[in-house]
Amino acid sequence: MNRKTAATLLIHIIAWAIALIWIVPFLGVFMAAIRPMVEIIRGWWHVDPFTPTWRNFIGAWNHATAPLAEGMLNSFRVAIPATIVPILVAAIAAYGFSRFRFPLKNYLFITIVILMTIPQQMVVIPIFRIMKDIGLLDTHFGLILVHTAWGIPWILFFMRNFFTTLPIAVEEAARIDGASDFTIFFQIVLPMSIPALISAVVLQFMWVWNDFFLALILIFSPDKLLATQRIPLLRGLFHVDWGVLAGGTILVMLVPIIIFVLLQRYYIKGMIGWTSK
Amino acid sequence: MKQKLSRSLFLIPALALLSIFVVYPVVNTLYLSFLSPEGKFVFLSNYADLLTRREIINPRGFARGFAFGALPHNLLWTLIHLPLTVFFGLLLAVILRHVKGGVIIKSVIFLGMVTPMIIGGVLLRFIFDGRAGIVPVVLSIFNVAPRTLTAHPDTALIALILGSVWIWAGFSMVLYSAGLETIPKELYEAAQIDGATPRHIFFKITIPMLKPITTVVVTMTLLWNLRIFDIVYAATMGGPGGATNVLALQMFFYAFRRLEFNSAAVVATILMLLAMVAATPMIRSAWRESR
Numbered sequence: 168m169n170r171k172t173a174a175t176l177l178i179h180i181i182a183w184a185i186a187l188i189w190i191v192p193f194l195g196v197f198m199a200a201i202r203p204m205v206e207i208i209r210g211w212w213h214v215d216p217f218t219p220t221w222r223n224f225i226g227a228w229n230h231a232t233a234p235l236a237e238g239m240l241n242s243f244r245v246a247i248p249a250t251i252v253p254i255l256v257a258a259i260a261a262y263g264f265s266r267f268r269f270p271l272k273n274y275l276f277i278t279i280v281i282l283m284t285i286p287q288q289m290v291v292i293p294i295f296r297i298m299k300d301i302g303l304l305d306t307h308f309g310l311i312l313v314h315t316a317w318g319i320p321w322i323l324f325f326m327r328n329f330f331t332t333l334p335i336a337v338e339e340a341a342r343i344d345g346a347s348d349f350t351i352f353f354q355i356v357l358p359m360s361i362p363a364l365i366s367a368v369v370l371q372f373m374w375v376w377n378d379f380f381l382a383l384i385l386i387f388s389p390d391k392l393l394a395t396q397r398i399p400l401l402r403g404l405f406h407v408d409w410g411v412l413a414g415g416t417i418l419v420m421l422v423p424i425i426i427f428v429l430l431q432r433y434y435i436k437g438m439i440g441w442t443s444k
Numbered sequence: 445m446k447q448k449l450s451r452s453l454f455l456i457p458a459l460a461l462l463s464i465f466v467v468y469p470v471v472n473t474l475y476l477s478f479l480s481p482e483g484k485f486v487f488l489s490n491y492a493d494l495l496t497r498r499e500i501i502n503p504r505g506f507a508r509g510f511a512f513g514a515l516p517h518n519l520l521w522t523l524i525h526l527p528l529t530v531f532f533g534l535l536l537a538v539i540l541r542h543v544k545g546g547v548i549i550k551s552v553i554f555l556g557m558v559t560p561m562i563i564g565g566v567l568l569r570f571i572f573d574g575r576a577g578i579v580p581v582v583l584s585i586f587n588v589a590p591r592t593l594t595a596h597p598d599t600a601l602i603a604l605i606l607g608s609v610w611i612w613a614g615f616s617m618v619l620y621s622a623g624l625e626t627i628p629k630e631l632y633e634a635a636q637i638d639g640a641t642p643r644h645i646f647f648k649i650t651i652p653m654l655k656p657i658t659t660v661v662v663t664m665t666l667l668w669n670l671r672i673f674d675i676v677y678a679a680t681m682g683g684p685g686g687a688t689n690v691l692a693l694q695m696f697f698y699a700f701r702r703l704e705f706n707s708a709a710v711v712a713t714i715l716m717l718l719a720m721v722a723a724t725p726m727i728r729s730a731w732r733e734s735r
Contacts, residue, residue, distance in 0.1 A: 178539050185536065186549040189610065192567045193555060195578055199570070208576055260458035267451050273734050275459075280730040282466055284723035286671050288695040288712040292476065292705055293469035316465030319458050324730075348450055377560035379674045380692075384700065395562045399678055407569075409576050416563045427558045431551070434558075438615075439622050 199413035200224065207409060223414030233392065233400035235415050239422070241307065242394040245382075246375040249311045253318035254367050258360070260319070261326035262352050266338070276327075282320040290317075291384045298385060310385045314375050322367050325440055329363040330356065366437030369430050373423045394419045470716070476709035490710045499686060499694055500711070510597040511686035514694040515714075521605050521690065522669040528609045529665050530658065533616025537624055538650070540617075550621070554614035561611070565678025568607035569594055572679075579603075594680050597687035604679055604688055611675070612668060616661045623657035624650070659725050666722035670715055691715050 198211035201219050227235045263269075264276055294313055295304070303309030333356065341351050357364070379395045386392060392400075401415045402408065427434055480486045494500055495515075502513040512520070536553065540546035556564065571577045574592035584590045593603040627650065635645050673692040676682055682689035682697070691711055699708035720727075 175542070179543055182536075182539050182543040182546065182549055185532075186552050189549075189553045189556070189613075191578060192571045192610070196567055196570060199576070210576060210578070210581060212578065212581075256457045256461065259454050263451065263454035267454070269451070269455075273731075276734050277727065277731050278467075279462070280727055281720070281723075282462065284667060284719045284727070285466070285470060286667075286692065286712070286715045286719055288692050288708075289473050289716045290466060290469035292699055292708060292712070293472040294465060297464070297469075312461075313465055316461040319462055320466075323458060348447070348454070352454075373558065377562075379560065379562040379677070380696075383696075395560050398560075398562050398566060407573070407576075409570065409573075412566060413570070416566055420559050420563055423558045423560070424555065427554075428551075435618055435622070439619060 196413045196416055199409050200417050202410070204408065204410045223410040224418060225414075226411040227401055227415035227418060230397070230401060230411065230415070232389070233397035235394060235397055235401075235418055237390060238392055238394040238397040239418065241391060242376055242419075242422075245307050245310055245314070245393060246372055249314035249318070249375045250368055250372040252311070253315040254322055254364065254371060256315065257319045257322035258326045258357070258364070258367075259352065261323045262330055262356060264323065264327045265330035266335075279320045279323055283324060287317070287380050291381070295384055305386055305388050305391060307386070307391065310382060313381055313385065314378070317381070318371050318374070322371065325367060325437065326360070326363060328440060329360060333359055362433065362436070363440070365430065366433040366440065369426060369434045370437045373426060373434075376423055473709045473712050476706055477713045479706055481704070481706055490706050491714075494707055494710045499689060500691075502686075510601060511689060513686075514689045514691045514711075517601060517689060518670060518672070518691050518718075520601065521608070521672060522666060524602075524605045525608055525612070525669055526662065526665050528606075529612055529616050530661060532609065532613040533620050533661060534654070536613070536617040537620035538646075540621070541624065550614075550617065553617055556611040557614040557618075559611070561674035562678045564608075564611045565675040568604060568610075568675065569679040571607070572603050594688070595684055597684050600680055600684060600687045604675060607679075608672070608675055612665065615664065615668075619657050619661050620654065623654045627653045659729075663723055663726045667719055670719050670722065 195211050199207045200223050202211070203218060203220055203222065206213070206216060206218065229236065264272065298304040298309045298313075303312070337355055338351050341355055346354075377395065382393045382396050386396065398412075398415055398419060401412045477490055478485055478487050480490070498504075498513065500513050501515050502511055505512040505516075511517070536550075540549055543549065559567075571579050572593040574580050574590050574595070577592070580588070580590035580593060593599040631649055631653075632645060635649060640648070671692055672690050673696070676688050676690055676693050677696075680688045682693050692715065695708050695711040695715070698704045698711060
């Protein structure tokens, strides 16, 4: 019994020590964000003096060259449509893959699985050229299109796996009553799929919000830059302005963190369902 | 006939978008990688040329220290990051089941996964900073002179790799936690009745039962290691002196700084091939399951 108590104690110490190590960088950036530069330049862990201030957040929000207010607005403008459109398009296709028979179905499906593994570097040069040719380079619409296409494979895979778990009897009954495929999909299947759709929304929104690479390639006008693109610009010219940078990172981080806290269950279900089924 | 038409409407929008913005670009990049800058078809000679470049593989680096080149850096990244990710993920998943407040600790650890990677890079630059960062201060307890670890070639890459474990460990932890829930309790009870030691139970039941999860964790972590870009971009830009350069970043430099599109296409293709090798188990199981 005594040995068991000691083991339990040890496990608790290890667990909380790891938790402490994991939280320290976030704690540091938080401390740097809420205090003036002079107090943190020798280390944020010196807490005397400790003068809380909003100045870093305001400095990042209204930054002279890369205001985050504009960046976050742009990020919402891109992330909201780039979440809804691919989910709609991919869910419809996923239903086709789970219910219909058509030639080459398995080959098409496996191609889509393979597309999930492709690195973005493999597509950005031609995409840059396509966007230039059709006049969508440096527009949010162009970026939304690319995010839409890029999100389709995993959402399709995820939703197909979900649809195959739904009982088919209801759909067959509706079909006998004369309902069309579209009616069945939109009025019966989609309402039953709301939990899976929420998971897809959470993951896709965070993916687009957190994306940096595609935005870096496709958007370059200063007023159109997304939030993530402005983070490196907050650094300051001659020395790293940790205060403003920390304030900015917290503002940009806050959006995915709030979503995660509110919808954690769906996020984790989505992540597990998408990778392992 | 009418049904066929309406049913194909389910697939057409998705397949059209994929064809234009994913499949065509992939084929096009592959083709570009076979062309000389003048547009002549030279097949693999770009690859031969690239693999001798110092920024890709730097043989002198192996004797003199960093930089080794982007390709060895990615390999080193994987060699260090993958085992640590699997280890920490499994360890945390197992012990946090028995710890008071384990759910809170899990959420804290998972924060790294939710954070944009570009911010992950900023955070790493911050914790390794010689003046404002905490890691050099902790190291100074062990008589290491404080300096910005990401600004020196001998420590920069290792610092970023270890930092990326901090960012990514939440992923494997969450997957392993979910996997542990699926192991039937009766298995453990039966083993206990048979007098198995906890160690025995762990290695003979838990680990084998988690094998499918391990496959997923390893695959996704390998893919993530190949894609490393934002972290390095924000923390070091591949510096100092190329010591933290990685393939994805080098591709970006080739394509959008030096406008060497063919070299960039070669790097991208190498990345894709490595990704496909890494994802083979996942692709194979999806194939088996879809038939």
